[in-house]
Amino acid sequence: MGVFLVSVFVFIASCGDRSGQSESTSNATAPEITSSNTSNLTGDESEPLQLTFGVYASDEPKDMVEQFRPVLDAIQVAMSELLQQPVEIKTQVLSTYEEGISSLTEGMVDFARFGPASYTIAKEMNPALILVGVEQVKGGRTFYGVICVHEDSDIQSCQDLTGRSFAFGDDKSTIGRYLSQEYLVDCGINASALAKYDYLQRHDRVGDAVARQEYDAGALKESTFQKMVAGGSSLREVGRFPNVTKPWAAKSDLDPEVEAALRRALLEMDDEAALKALKKSGFEAGNDSDYDPIRKAISRNDIFFQ
Numbered sequence: 001m002g003v004f005l006v007s008v009f010v011f012i013a014s015c016g017d018r019s020g021q022s023e024s025t026s027n028a029t030a031p032e033i034t035s036s037n038t039s040n041l042t043g044d045e046s047e048p049l050q051l052t053f054g055v056y057a058s059d060e061p062k063d064m065v066e067q068f069r070p071v072l073d074a075i076q077v078a079m080s081e082l083l084q085q086p087v088e089i090k091t092q093v094l095s096t097y098e099e100g101i102s103s104l105t106e107g108m109v110d111f112a113r114f115g116p117a118s119y120t121i122a123k124e125m126n127p128a129l130i131l132v133g134v135e136q137v138k139g140g141r142t143f144y145g146v147i148c149v150h151e152d153s154d155i156q157s158c159q160d161l162t163g164r165s166f167a168f169g170d171d172k173s174t175i176g177r178y179l180s181q182e183y184l185v186d187c188g189i190n191a192s193a194l195a196k197y198d199y200l201q202r203h204d205r206v207g208d209a210v211a212r213q214e215y216d217a218g219a220l221k222e223s224t225f226q227k228m229v230a231g232g233s234s235l236r237e238v239g240r241f242p243n244v245t246k247p248w249a250a251k252s253d254l255d256p257e258v259e260a261a262l263r264r265a266l267l268e269m270d271d272e273a274a275l276k277a278l279k280k281s282g283f284e285a286g287n288d289s290d291y292d293p294i295r296k297a298i299s300r301n302d303i304f305f306q
């Protein structure tokens with residue numbers, strides 16, 4: 001398994017994101033943690049509780065480490081206070097979506113942040129995975145995918161894509177495949193209408209390929225599109241579609257007390273600098289059913305190939 005591994009020891013810190021129950025609570029109030037039942041999680045209060053956070057490389061791995069580290073540090077501090085025990089977090093950036101999914105379903109990481117499609121696939125593989133919390137964007141539960149073209153392209157809308165080449169992201173990506181292909185179908189474009197299409201794995205690779213005019217158009221998440229345009233990439237938006245914000249999930253056998261501390265630390269997150277680095281406004285409780293629209297998009301994906 002190809003991973004980008006970062007090990008950080010913080011004596012007063014911790015982070016986790018998985019539990020042994022099959023469905024998350026929709027209540028906004030996180031569980032209470034008391035010192036009487038958490039101080040001996042490792043049998044030694046001076047020994048750190050070691051946890052591993054997993055995320056797959058949807059963008060450049062080093063950029064993802066920098067993006068997540070501040071939030072993980074904030075969660076570590078909160079969990080250490082709740083558990084009254086130091087915690088060590090190792091971050092694994094998995095090379096592929098498949099590795100990211102299996103790392104959680106098989107319990108190789110303690111908690112992870114997924115895209116909606118990857119979460120639904122992982123949940124189908126292991127129904128006992130726990131939805132700990134979901135991200136907020138500007139206080140809401142929606143963010144966007146973008147269909148982009150080169151800024152000098154004559155393409156003005158998705159209806160102009162007939163006979164053109166298209167770059168998708170990963171073949172298990174919510175925006176990079178399932179929702180973008182559903183959007184194209186709604187525009188009257190299916191696979192046979194395109195001159196060619198390929199899966200480039202990462203959002204930044206899609207943007208780079210379109211900016212270099214290797215493809216006429218491509219699908220990527222809005223935040224990556226905006227970052228690339230701000231950095232000088234010659235890209236222009238010709239369409240967009242909504243997506244449900246991303247879930248954080250825990251492995252099925254994570255210690256219930258650790259899960260409760262993780263849930264509370266996540267839902268009560270108010271570190272503005274950390275949230276700004278993640279480009280989120282906060283976290284809230286969620287339900288597995290929140291991702292039913294994604295399951296629907298996956299179930300009808302074969303229409304794109306007809």
